[in-house]
Amino acid sequence: MEKEKIIEVKDLIFGYEKDSTILKCISFDIFKGEYVTLIGHNGSGKSTLAKLLSYILEPTSGKVYIEGQELNEKSIKDIRSKIGIVFQNPDNQFIGSTVEDDIAFGLENRNIKQDVMKKTVLEFAKKVGMDKFLNKEPEELSGGQKQRVAIAGILALNLKIIIFDEATSMLDPEGVEEIRKLILNMKEENPELTVISITHDIEEAYLSDRVIILNDGKVYKNDIPENVFKDEEEMRKIDLDIPFVLKIKNELAARNIIIPREIKTIEGVANYLCQ
């Protein structure tokens, strides 16, 4: 069955200055309902790509299509109503003065009726586990909690695509774990949802459906995580590590203990071994 393309990136080139390009001809497709992670070491151009996808920057050449619609000055307003973006800094995207106000912000922009809004806010606050914090101000929340509020605000808009623009890079390990789990839950609940996560968290990449590795402004690999992280040496060469779970699996495999492919977490491995 042919999968439906939802994002198409075609020959994307970008440079802040004319003679030096950061992104050198990038092309890839993302299909409906996929969970794709974009990884790369610092300076690989992944944050630039994130800005291009959300049209904060304009490409030097090449095109981005979202649901067949070209991303440009004219279509941006239309396209922004299809894409939700979770940004890096938890503070700078907290718009409302309390949790509920922030979740409601996007709904207010859509001119949704008050009674409907109240229900929606509560529903999505529950989904991200923030329903007990509705009246809290951003200063009273942790980074992970603020990001969860941002996610709730986007989920409430019922969008087709969510881009995580290094959403976990400013969080503590617990916050990172919270967001990782939340993304998986989100996907489980709504398989139609397309998630693109630009991240440096290889553990998260391992949990996704597909990994795109950027290196030196080019797509270095574009495959399922098992294949991408197969060769540890190769990953080292481009300054990336392989996920911790995979390392353990490899070590166990060397001792003739084969862990099934579906098991992707440390807890899973531990449970499997204890069986």
Add this chain to the structure above:
Amino acid sequence: MRSDILGKYTPYNSIVHRLDPRFKFFALILLMVIVFLPFGNYTNRFIVLGILSLIIGIIMIVGKVSFKSFFRSLSSLWLMFIFLLIFMFFIPTKGEYPIYSFNENYTLYWDNLLQVLHIIIRLVLMIALTIILTSTTLPMDITYALDWYLTPLKVVKFPTQVVSLTISLALRFIPTLLNEANRIMNAQKSRGVDYNRGFFVAKIKSITTLIIPLLVSCFSRSDELAIAMEARGYDPYKTRSRYKSLHFTYKDLLALLFIILVAGLVITFSILSSTIGGFDDVINFIWGIKTI
């Protein structure tokens, strides 16, 4: 650092907290005006201010505004008190009972002391009123109230929603920026900047090491915020719905009547005292003993 900010919203559930912010805003302005009305001689002034202080004090107790932090934050007013007294000393004034006399022109009278006290009390009351509003009302609600008062301007196409959103964003970022300032200060201290020592010029110089990084981060923050708002579909020219709405209940009506009654009495007294004179005379006039 955060908990020390004067007038920060305290999440209690008192009657003052639950009142309609539009009413609170109105009451604040009204009471501020009547605090500054003239009441004739000093006896009159202090009696009226005493009554007003009592009312405001009761509101503070009901609204669970901390007196301790209130008075602690007022401690710097002593400086102003002394400054005003010195100021009075150099201004040629007339009085009956001198406290200290240098010569005819430079004399400090008891009257001056009362005058300064009068100014200070009015200032304290004004600060108290503002603090009652800000510590019992969410910044967002104050913004809603302000927006409501600006509604008539919509007729002339004044972008009231933009203004109220701007204000609420500014209020929302105050604690964030304070934390940031604290962080920068600590970072600079660890690099050897001393914010406490030195004279005027040295202090200004050390402050620039705080201000410039703070401004830079402010700009990048606002940039990111603008992008985040746009990404969530904000368009200043589109009609937006409201998540919260304000409700004017019978409690607000009662409170409004009470405040209008107080204001009415004080204003009447102010007018009477300017035409009749002393407090006793006004009281006698009210009881019908004396006529003009």
